[in-house]
Amino acid sequence: MAEENQEVTKDSDDHGDSTILVGSKNVMSYVLACVTLFNKGAKEVLIRARGRLISRAVDVAEITRHRFLEDVKVKDIQIGTTTVQTDKGSDLNVSTIDITLER
DSSP states (O other): OOOOOOOEEEOOSTTOSEEEEOOSSOHHHHHHHHHHHHHTTOSEEEEEEEGGGHHHHHHHHHHIIIIIOTTOEEEEEEEEEEEEEOTTSOEEEEEEEEEEEEO
16 A cells, blocks of 8 residues: 655645645644645645544644644544555555644
């Protein structure tokens, strides 16, 4: 299973908001990205993760809300499943989470 190692991108779907894709970096890297986006004027930030990294995404949201930006609230949490192809060619179901924070 491939782990995503992406940081901050502009979300191209209907939100048009800033998105943070949680990968293998430490939690504080993603918290800093959240704080930076909010300080640059973003009204919403979407934190996305899948598989084993879901717990890291939850940590990012909670640290951002409780330690750095106490006026930020959780607007929405979406969970789902996506199918990923393994190296051997078989399909593997992987859980996903999208946490939307708003100021």
